[in-house]
Amino acid sequence: MWGRYLIEEIEGAELGPNEAIVWFLGGAGIAVKTRGSLIYVDPYFGGSPSREWLRMIAVPVDAADVRKATAILSTHEHTDHCHRETVVPIVARTGAKFVGPASSAARVKSWLAGEKIEGEVVEVRPGDSLKVGADVLLRVLEARDLYAEHAVTYLLETPGGNIFHSGDSSYFPGLKEIGNRYAVDVAFLCIGRNLRGRDDYMTPCDAVRAAVDLNAKAIVPLHFDIWKRTREDPKLVEIVARTWEADVKIIHLSLGDSLKLSGGVAEKIPF
Secondary structure, X not given: OOOOHHHHHHHHOOOOOOEEEEEEEEOOEEEEEOOOOEXXXXXXXXXXXXXXXXXXXXXXXXXXXXXXXOEEEOXXXXXXXXXXXXXXXXXXXXXXXXXXXXXXHHHHHHHHHHHOOOOOEEEOOXXXXXXXXXXXXXXXXXXOOOOOOOEOEEEEEOOOOEEEEOOOOOOOOHHHHHHHHOXXXXXXXXXXXXXXXXXXOEOHHHHHHHHHHHOOOEEEEEOOOOEHHHOOOOHHHHHHHHHOOOOOEEOOOOOOOEEEEEOOEEEEEOO
């Protein structure tokens, strides 16, 4: 555990009216902060669920230490994207709204009821849009996840720029339609080394192809770091982008790193 070092940085950060900061929490998790909102997407502050799925990185935040949160977004119901021991303490302490597709929403409703915790749970599906916090519009978009009951991707329209989060979606042609309909300033894309016969994550080639279809200005690889069996080298995304002469910026974040969005331009913040 990292103690309160990272959570104090996140909760204490001060932003201008047209800025957003995104912190990488490991796995698929990010925290998005604007002047009026603090939103967690797919946070997972748990350990190794089994011998087959060994966590390879530190747990950067104790969920019980989270004191500020506007909303928690889940892309699908898998444990590292919808985790009881992460979600329940945050909702209980902060009153954060939980947003997710049917499979995630059902789980969280049952967890909160079991703990007798009052909390707003919003079930969403592709095509929905809603305000999360004072200054962020959330668009719920399609995903392709062969192993989830229900899955979505998200576009967060913030004062600093638009953030796409893929969850565990693999590449699919519908990403081009998303890129045609919406401006994507930075795409957070889950990559990994797929096990034999599986199609869980985007490969580095898929990630570049997805970014081109989304017409994204920048890519941030996610999920490459967390599980021993599926770890991937995120630098391969940069190699593919350079080889293909793709007009997209690659931003590499390690656990706890952050980037600032302003005017739709994403820049890594030096640690």
